[in-house]
Amino acid sequence: MKTLPLTLATTALSLWFGAVTVQANESLDNDLSAMAQSALKIENQELTRRLKEANATITKLQSDKLPNSDCTAPPAVAERADQTDQIVTLQRQIEALEAKLAQQATDAAATATDSSAKLRQQLTEANSHQNRLSGELAQQQQQLTELAQHNSQLTQQLADIEQHKSQLTQQLADIEQHKSQLTQQLADIEQHKSQLTQQLTDIEQHNSQLTQQLADVEQHNSQLTQQLADVEQHNSQLTQQLADIEQHNSQLTQQLQQAQEQAEKQHRTAAQERNAAIAAHQQLQRLPRVLGGESSAEQLQANGAELLQPFHTLRQQLAGSGSGDTILQRDFEQIVQQIRQQQLLLALTLDARGTYITRDKDSLALIAQRHYGDGKLWQSIYQANQHLLENPNIIHQGLTLIIP
Missing domain, CATH: 1.10.287 (Helix Hairpins)
Structure with missing residues (x-):
């Protein structure tokens, strides 16, 4: 130029x-x-x-x-x-x-x-x-x-x-704001994940202890079995000498009975510990895959749906008996807490925005208005919680709903 x-x-x-x-x-x-x-x-x-x-x-x-005419010469x-x-x-x-x-x-x-x-x-x-x-x-x-x-x-x-460039700058600002919100949610999820990981570590440690105890019990049972075989062999030998050692045989029979009772007691204890270990393993399997478990979103929804029937049953019983039945109230609160735990795990699996505990006189449109600013988006909440909501127009108090 x-x-x-x-x-x-x-x-x-x-x-x-x-x-x-x-x-x-x-x-x-x-x-x-x-x-x-x-x-x-x-x-x-x-x-x-x-x-x-x-x-x-x-x-x-x-x-x-x-x-010259005038000259003569x-x-x-x-x-x-x-x-x-x-x-x-x-x-x-x-x-x-x-x-x-x-x-x-x-x-x-x-x-x-x-x-x-x-x-x-x-x-x-x-x-x-x-x-x-x-x-x-x-x-x-x-x-x-x-x-x-x-x-x-x-x-x-x-x-x-x-x-x-101005449009891209505005979009970048919106993205940064959304990224900040996601970062905060991720921090909350990481904190909750850390807590669950610690609980899982404690469960695994207890499971390891139970496994070791079970091995010890089985080893002791084997020893007792061997001792029993030895005693029976010795008893066979003593049978030939029965006349001379009846008193001693009576003492050994008493000792054998005590040993058998002790072995049976240990067997029961080992069975209880084995059942506890199996229950802990099943509880671990119920965790979502993001927390190291094996449950998918569909399995978590199915687990929540299984709790819906006892929730309605206890709610109706509690409504019929009044507020004085503390046992029903305790059982109902346990079911509510179990549903909340399943919904939290499902929200974590679906990477949802959060959860919401329903209140009296709540509706899906009102909940959508609170969280999205638009009551017309209630269908998104209904589709995410369809395994708990049989009718979108009936919202029971105390249920934990996922906000996608």
Whole structure:
């Protein structure tokens, strides 16, 4: 873009120089012609003066040569001869002057013609250079027009880019705000996940302890079994000596009974611990996959749906018995808490916005208005909690709903 003004300036300077050169050539031609004409004019004037003087002399001599009517005496012959010679000489001088004048006029005309031809040649070359520069100037002006048009297009494109940039900046601000909200939700989820992980670690540690205890019980049971075999073998041997060792046999039988009771007690304890370990493993399997469990969203919804029947049963029983039955109230609160735990796990699996515990006189439209600012979005809440809501128009108090 910086080269164009320099090129235009160079072209304009070349045109000006060509014009000045043409004007200078024309001025020089005029000056040379004027000088030649002036010199020729001066020399012509000098030759004319001298010619006039010669003619005047000739006229005078001729006048003197003619006979004078007033004079009675004729001139002398010698004087006439001298006058005749002078007249001839003067005529020769006049002819020489006229020839010289003609030659000078011819030379001056030839010189003027040569100078004029050279100047016309220079003028033709200057005109050709001027025409070439005019063509280049036209091309430069065409390029300048095209560049001005392209610059206008680039200016419009730049304005469009600035407008698009402003839109992108606004979108980026919205994204950053949404990212901040998601980061806060992720921090809450991570904290809850950390708590669940700690609980899972405690359960696994307790499960490991129970497993070790079960192994110890089985090893002890094996030892007791071996001891029992030894006792039976010894009893077989003692049977042959029954008469001599009946009293000792009675003591061993009592010890065997105690050992069997102890073994049975240990078996029951080991079975209880095994059942507890199995229940802990089943509870771990009920956790969603994001927390290391095996339950999918459909399984979590099915688990929540299984709790819906006891929820309605206890709610109806509690409504019929009044608020004085603490056992029903405790059982109902446990069911409500279990449903809440299942819904929290499902919300974590579905990456939901959060959860909401229903209140008295709540409706899906009212809940949607609170969370989304638009009650018409109640169907999103209904679809996410359809496993708990049999009728979207009936919302029971105490249920935990997922807010997608």
